[in-house]
Amino acid sequence: MPTGNPKPPLRLLLVECNNMNKWVGTTMPYEMHVPPIGLMYLAASARRALPHLEVRIVESSLDCPSDTELARILDDFKPDVVGLRSIAFFLEELQRVAAVVRQSSGALIVAGGPIVKAYRRRLFEDVPELEVAAKGEGEETLVRLLSGEPLAALAGVLYRQDGEVLENPDREEIADIDSLPFPDYDLIDLDRYEKQLSYAYNHRRQGVLLTGRGCVYHCTYCFSHWKKMRLRSAENVFAELEILYTRHGIRDFYVVDDIFNVNVKRALRFFEMIREAGLKPRFYFVNGLRADIATPEFVDRAIEAGAVWFTYAVESAAEEIQRLVDKRLDLDKAREIIGYTQRQGVAVNISTMYGFPTEDRAMAQRTLDWLGELPKPSLLPYHFCLRFFEGCEINRQALEAGWSSERIGLTSRFSYNDMAMSTPTLSKHEMNEIQIEYHRRFGTSNPPAVAAAVGTLRSIGYNDTDIVHMYSVLMRKMIRNVNDLTAVGAA
Numbered sequence: 001m002p003t004g005n006p007k008p009p010l011r012l013l014l015v016e017c018n019n020m021n022k023w024v025g026t027t028m029p030y031e032m033h034v035p036p037i038g039l040m041y042l043a044a045s046a047r048r049a050l051p052h053l054e055v056r057i058v059e060s061s062l063d064c065p066s067d068t069e070l071a072r073i074l075d076d077f078k079p080d081v082v083g084l085r086s087i088a089f090f091l092e093e094l095q096r097v098a099a100v101v102r103q104s105s106g107a108l109i110v111a112g113g114p115i116v117k118a119y120r121r122r123l124f125e126d127v128p129e130l131e132v133a134a135k136g137e138g139e140e141t142l143v144r145l146l147s148g149e150p151l152a153a154l155a156g157v158l159y160r161q162d163g164e165v166l167e168n169p170d171r172e173e174i175a176d177i178d179s180l181p182f183p184d185y186d187l188i189d190l191d192r193y194e195k196q197l198s199y200a201y202n203h204r205r206q207g208v209l210l211t212g213r214g215c216v217y218h219c220t221y222c223f224s225h226w227k228k229m230r231l232r233s234a235e236n237v238f239a240e241l242e243i244l245y246t247r248h249g250i251r252d253f254y255v256v257d258d259i260f261n262v263n264v265k266r267a268l269r270f271f272e273m274i275r276e277a278g279l280k281p282r283f284y285f286v287n288g289l290r291a292d293i294a295t296p297e298f299v300d301r302a303i304e305a306g307a308v309w310f311t312y313a314v315e316s317a318a319e320e321i322q323r324l325v326d327k328r329l330d331l332d333k334a335r336e337i338i339g340y341t342q343r344q345g346v347a348v349n350i351s352t353m354y355g356f357p358t359e360d361r362a363m364a365q366r367t368l369d370w371l372g373e374l375p376k377p378s379l380l381p382y383h384f385c386l387r388f389f390e391g392c393e394i395n396r397q398a399l400e401a402g403w404s405s406e407r408i409g410l411t412s413r414f415s416y417n418d419m420a421m422s423t424p425t426l427s428k429h430e431m432n433e434i435q436i437e438y439h440r441r442f443g444t445s446n447p448p449a450v451a452a453a454v455g456t457l458r459s460i461g462y463n464d465t466d467i468v469h470m471y472s473v474l475m476r477k478m479i480r481n482v483n484d485l486t487a488v489g490a491a
């Protein structure tokens, strides 16, 4: 018989507010869903600190795309607090979720994630139901909030009081991120995520690894809501991987760091630990690796440890643009290591963009021609049009270059797939030309490029279903059969 007077459970519902239809932009049945590790990190810390806490995590586009489904979840779980994570792009979804929560429950509504840094006080105007918003890193803030710390004393939040929005000072970021508990996989259904497309467009039991927070570089277009760069130790990352591998049967790990290879020594130590333990995972570096600090040794050891997918962030091959955005990538070194990685037979993606302030057609052309010097095209055929996020230095640079603030503000609400808007130095017609040339030379209108990419994908374990679903999303057309792919590409 339990004795004493245990605390009544406190119920926390965490909702990833996203709308995959808006993102993919069509009625495509295949959607990308990635385990929401931001919320899984929050849940792990909150559960460790508050044993009487009951937590549930849902993803709005997966679990409750309709208001009725969301209301049912609220009615069933009866949360005391609802925590919402979102990004600027999904403001309308955050609004929808907050409105349903308020209609169906009396729970405290707290928001977090990149949307808070992007909108700050304005978020309270756009989301009238919002009571508290957490800036930046959320673990400590959430634990203290749930523990009952008065809002006035709680660092790292904005909150509504008597019709006013008040802002407290930022919270100091956790210096030793090895001290954080690992994201809580018990709160998500891995089988369900396996049915969706992963960040690398395949169907797998997905492990998501975040081995560091923040970046040492300061590219002017980059939206980062971490202040200082902090890395987990190789030992700590390996310990998480081992648990996911042995306890959860995960073999596929998607690394979502801003820049995984910033400390090469740490990366090599991590790969060595995997080799020594005899584990056979597959790694997908789905976010940018910095090409001019990657070495053949890094690539070789990564592949030995199971890496099958590398993404190098180049952005522009025009030196003026590299200087403007303060990326200053050594393009010769980048060309060399990208070619080297491609020759190892793994998937290599090259992130490039156009539409920078002051960039004209000739500068944009240099990026296309530079791509033409590589042994192979990027496996993912994306040539992005630059998007602007509130709070980034590049917005000021664009204003200086004569852009209207309205034009700057609008772009963060677009998906990568949406049509680009002209700039003072690049007309819409020129942007179309760039996209057409990109796809004709390197992308989906180039049958040999598509066929080569399909060959690489097969060699790293993609089956026909993965490939058909992946290309249906990339081409925004229903592809029925892998053999139809080159024909569709040519169309």
Ligand code: B12
Binding pocket: 018, 019, 023, 032, 034, 035, 036, 037, 038, 039, 041, 042, 082, 083, 084, 085, 086, 087, 088, 089, 110, 111, 112, 113, 114, 115, 118, 134, 136, 137, 138, 139, 141, 142, 199, 210, 222, 223, 224, 256, 257, 258, 287, 387, 389, 390, 414, 415, 416, 417
């Ligand atoms: C993985 C990822 C994806 C994945 C998965 C989506 C996801 N879960 O975010 C995919 C590939 C689907 C994706 C797509 C897109 N993404 Co994305 N993505 C990321 C990435 C690389 C990592 C996110 C992550 O897991 N971070 C790690 C966790 C621990 O951090 P977190 O989630 O922010 O959570 C912490 C805090 O924010 C806070 N917190 C979060 N929620 C809450 C809630 C409460 C209640 C509290 C108290 C605290 C709190 O506490 C958490 C722990 O400290 C980030 C870049 C980055 N460095 O964060 C971009 C990023 C989030 N993506 C971004 C964008 C723009 C997109 C797209 C719109 C791109 C496009 N134009 O098409 C699409 C949208 C589709 C979608 N579903 O999100 C932007 C958002 C910018 C903005 N101002 O809003 C970012 C910041 C990248 C960037 N620098 O531009 N993305």
Ligand code: SF4
Binding pocket: 215, 216, 217, 218, 219, 222, 223, 224, 258, 259, 288, 290, 313, 327
């Ligand atoms: S774009 Fe990449 S390298 Fe540049 S600051 Fe952002 S994360 Fe760092």
